Amino acid sequence: MVAQTFQKHNHKWVEYAKERNMGIDFNPTFFSHEKAAKLTLSIPDEEIRRFWIRHGQACIRISRYFAEELGQSCVMNIWIPDGYKDILADRLGPRARFKDSLDQILSIPYDRFKVYVCLESKVFGIGLESYTFGSSEFCLNYAAKNGIISLMDNGYYHPAEVVSDKLQTITPEDFRALAKDFKVTLPERFLCQLPTT
Numbered sequence: 001m002v003a004q005t006f007q008k009h010n011h012k013w014v015e016y017a018k019e020r021n022m023g024i025d026f027n028p029t030f031f032s033h034e035k036a037a038k039l040t041l042s043i044p045d046e047e048i049r050r051f052w053i054r055h056g057q058a059c060i061r062i063s064r065y066f067a068e069e070l071g072q073s074c075v076m077n078i079w080i081p082d083g084y085k086d087i088l089a090d091r092l093g094p095r096a097r098f099k100d101s102l103d104q105i106l107s108i109p110y111d112r113f114k115v116y117v118c119l120e121s122k123v124f125g126i127g128l129e130s131y132t133f134g135s136s137e138f139c140l141n142y143a144a145k146n147g148i149i150s151l152m153d154n155g156y157y158h159p160a161e162v163v164s165d166k167l168q169t170i171t172p173e174d175f176r177a178l179a180k181d182f183k184v185t186l187p188e189r190f191l192c193q194l195p196t197t
């Protein structure tokens, strides 16, 4: 139903990609919405949390539609801005709700070779100085345990850390298997291509 509605309204995206032999990745966008004014997948308000869970599920269906139409996998990245400026007494509850929401989003059947669901952490934000729910450790651990992809961004780490080292350290087999689809350059290949002087 959602994918059908999306097909009707966004057909030009697919046409654009088809004409250029491109795939489409998708960002569910858990922000810039009136229901994201406070929190999203971690909010105590069950009605709003339910809204964002259903949104995430719908976005998997939309991603599947892109993948099937274009004949290549669709990467769908989940990132939430949830966090607090204040020092919370309950440090566990928000992450428990976030985990439950992710579990529910991923509970719908989908082809994991068509839709690559990613989870991206958040390190810090203006107005979120004290605590972000989707910390690096939380997201990395969740992705590893649930067979989804940990999306890594250099901007989320200490300046002395680099993502390329983290990728090969965490999931070497998966990373190599996916490297072909993602068209990323393996570190060893990159090293081989360095000019010899």
Ligand SMILES: [Mn+2]
Pocket (backbone or CB within 6 Å): 120, 153
């Ligand atoms: Mn990022």
